[in-house]
Amino acid sequence: MWIILLMLFLVGSPAALGDEAAARINGQTLLLSEIDAPSRPKIVRLHQALVDQAARTLDRLIDRHLRTSSAAMKSPSSKPVTDEAIRDFRSSRAEDFEGPFAPTETRRHPSAARPAIRHYLEQKALEARSAETRRDLRKGHAIKILIPEARDLEQPLPAKRTVALVDGVPIPAGKLEQAAALRLYRLRKEIHLERRRNVETAIENRLLSEEARRRGITTENLLTKATQDAAVGDEELNTFIQSESAAGRPVSDPERARQYLAFRKAHARRTALVERLRASARIEILLEEPSPPRLPMIEANAPALGAREGLRLVVYINYRCTPCRANHREIDRLLAADRKVRVTFRDFIPVYDPVASEAARLSRCASRLGAFQRMRKELLTRDPPPFGEAWYKDETLPVLARGLGIDPAALVQCLSSEEIGEAIARDTAEALEFGFEEAPSFIVQGIPLSGMQSAESLAEVLHRRISRDARHPVRQGANPH
Known part of the structure; x- marks a missing residue:
């Protein structure tokens, strides 16, 4: 048997992303590499998860293809689990069934442990036999796996794109997309949501920076001016304390409540400033949301x-x-x-x-x-x-x-x-x-x-x-x- 594994993927390298636009603000471009930078480790991890998911799914599709063409191949089976094997397993893991961290059901119903152990041992034996059957199934076949780049996997692949060859017979990407539709979508959605959060932060920072430059001050001074006079007087504090008490949430530390109200007031003024800047800006978000899957x-x-x-x-x-x-x-x-x-x-x-x-x-x-x-x-x-x-x-x-x-x-x-x-x-x-x-x-x-x-x-x-x-x-x- 010979297997050629062609893992052709780039896991989110900045060079690969540098020319792609994620958003435009007043005609200025935010690049995807800039948007990904705050979340680089997470994006890399999600890219790798996409590639791994595609690889696992292709393995299933290849095995299914080989089983279809090998009618004589029997389904994996294993020998029955003996009572002696169950006793040996339980004695070797007594703490799992009787110790302080053992499941309550096991301690309350010791008889439930035997069928649970039997099921576990049967599953482990079946997994081992399945792995052996899989190796036998692939003997003598030429298998070439063509996993797309992680960036390509962020959106559904063209249905006719070849993602694997089994004895020269192509497996199209459409089958991969169908077999892993929900899992791929979840990963794609997580990447998209992470980037959307980063885009919103980048837009806010860019708008504040431009406004500060227009006024000839630093961004820090701009925010200081916008949030000044956020002090909370006694009357405002007492009103808050009374409303909290009426709602069943008595305030035990009035000064901490005063700090909280001051923070909330400053945050509201900062938000209002950003909203005014957004309203007068030309903002275009170019990120493409992944298409939700349709399952049979x-x-x-x-x-x-x-x-x-x-x-x-x-x-x-x-x-x-x-x-x-x-x-x-x-x-x-x-x-x-x-x-x-x-x-x-x-x-x-x-x-x-x-x-x-x-x-x-x-x-x-x-x-x-x-x-x-x-x-x-x-x-x-x-x-x-x-x-x-x-x-x-x-x-x-x-x-x-x-x-x-x-x-x-x-x-x-x-x-x-x-x-x-x-x-x-x-x-x-x-x-x-x-x-x-x-x-x-x-x-x-x-x-x-x-x-x-x-x-x-x-x-x-x-x-x-x-x-x-x-x-x-x-x-x-x-x-x-």
Whole structure:
């Protein structure tokens, strides 16, 4: 096997940036190198993160390409973890399970440690086997990786640009952009926001410097004159103290309050001066904001509520995390307020969590048996059990099934199905590959959102005007990559 790695990138060198304009003030140019200077270490770090993210994504795309062309290649597997291996691991890390810094759940429920250790050891063994399989997969193939310069990665790459060659077959940048859309956007957005802050500071400094020059004084003297007479009298101080007390915030040190008020008054006068200078200046900001990503909306035969046709929302969620449970209720509010919305529920369990996993199995099986909404209501009505305990015991499952109007035997059989576990794992893997890191996460008409969302915020995004060309079609049962 031979691999040619062509890492062709410049990590934000001043020479590469010197000719590019970031803004113009009264006809004078602010260069990008000048704007980046106050944040040079951070910009360098973000540039390197862009290159690293592109490299990791290309590795995935290359492996996927090779697997497609090597039908005989088996998926990685590992030997079952033995009870002896679990005992050895626990004894070697006793402090992690019994010490003062051990998780409360582990100390409260020692029996929960065994499946957690088993899961951890299985994952480590699978990672090792995956690395070995990956090495075997690449043997005998000519792979050339062409990572663009970090500066090129600040904006989406041309779709047809070649970013890798596998046995002479090109991998276009369009696939890279699709596979890492959210992660690349976050880095690009962080760079843009850092530069915007620096541009605002640079504009302010330039305007103050020009005004001081016009008056024939130093910038320091200009600011001193603008903020003089900021002293705070007793009457003003007493008014402030009374208003704070009325708001439930009593002032214990009047002199510190006087200093605070004086600082606030001086800052307000400085701000007013800058605003007057900005109003009479010709300012043009040339920084280009990165385009937000559009992700594919994949229903994949998952449980859904709402209209058959209409505005689409795909949510990656579970039934244990507190924000998830709150968002389930916000989704109910959204569906009650808008009958034209369809919500598809995908399972997202980003860390080892048997309580969330059991609820996901219950939800999926109930959906298969025609009782998804009834099971969902049941799970949201109950408090999640403590870590290490179950939502339902074997003897209570038949009672649950009859209460939901489904066959108890069919529910029990479904819950033990490997297919259900694989579907939950696929949902989680898909969310992670999209770039989501926490539950709940959403794709709303192609727009990614993370964290707690109110019914109103979801409705606002759902009804935002999106051009026909920008929308992504719903794909049934497909893999996004």
